[in-house]
Amino acid sequence: ETGVTQSPTHLIKTRGQQVTLRCSSQSGHNTVSWYQQALGQGPQFIFQYYREEENGRGNFPPRFSGLQFPNYSSELNVNALELDDSALYLCASSPQGGLRGGGELFFGEGSRLTVL
Amino acid sequence: KQEVTQIPAALSVPEGENLVLNCSFTDSAIYNLQWFRQDPGKGLTSLLLIQSSQREQTSGRLNASLDKSSGRSTLYIAASQPGDSATYLCAVSKYSGGGADGLTFGKGTHLIIQP
Numbered sequence: 634e635t636g637v638t639q640s641p642t643h644l645i646k647t648r649g650q651q652v653t654l655r656c657s658s659q660s661g662h663n664t665v666s667w668y669q670q671a672l673g674q675g676p677q678f679i680f681q682y683y684r685e686e687e688n689g690r691g692n693f694p695p696r697f698s699g700l701q702f703p704n705y706s707s708e709l710n711v712n713a714l715e716l717d718d719s720a721l722y723l724c725a726s727s728p729q730g731g732l733r734g735g736g737e738l739f740f741g742e743g744s745r746l747t748v749l
Numbered sequence: 750k751q752e753v754t755q756i757p758a759a760l761s762v763p764e765g766e767n768l769v770l771n772c773s774f775t776d777s778a779i780y781n782l783q784w785f786r787q788d789p790g791k792g793l794t795s796l797l798l799i800q801s802s803q804r805e806q807t808s809g810r811l812n813a814s815l816d817k818s819s820g821r822s823t824l825y826i827a828a829s830q831p832g833d834s835a836t837y838l839c840a841v842s843k844y845s846g847g848g849a850d851g852l853t854f855g856k857g858t859h860l861i862i863q864p
Binding site: 637639666668673674675676677678679680681689691721723725737738739740741742743745 | 753783785790791792793795798838840851852855856857
């Protein structure tokens with residue numbers, strides 16, 4: 634069974650640029666969510682995708698957007714990067730129903746984004 | 750708004766000791782509570798999941814309890830080992846009535862086990 638995989642592991646961007654992060658969910662999981670973890674903080678919920686639709690969103694501006702594909706993999710896109718976007722971005726997958734179904738979340742290793 | 754607090758923020762103990770990490774949350778309307786481990790610069794590893802209807806879960810040397818009415822959970826680690834050194838995060842999923850709120854995390858307890 635393959636776990637959650639994320640790419641790239643590290644990347645550096647400059648202010649104003651755009652970035653795309655990718656995630657492959659664990660086998661059999663159709664719900665994917667994204668979290669942002671700043672240094673020394675707990676992760677914060679960005680949004681969740683189920684059956685290719687966004688079905689929940691945290692307190693993040695519209696320049697944070699995402700996609701989920703038919704194979705349940707997902708992308709996180711961030712436009713107009715700001716210095717405060719520097720963080721570890723974590724992807725998590727869960728079985729059908731996700732959190733509302735009482736499901737457990739399984740996280741990838743994350744993508745470390747540095748914005749200069 | 751759900752808030753999760755973890756105490757202590759940091760803990761350093763000698764190898765072999767039993768220890769307790771604490772987690773509290775402000776809104777008891779949760780689906781479940783999950784404990785995670787995070788090594789420096791790495792992702793999160795799920796340790797234990799407790800459904801809202803359960804009181805505790807055990808896995809090896811780990812035992813987690815949940816008192817939903819008082820908004821508290823504890824993670825008990827028996828016979829600690831240097832390999833247990835990591836940051837331990839508590840997270841709750843809250844019922845919102847519509848959509849998914851995601852997990853709400855505490856800031857974690859940074860644990861160091863001295864050899």
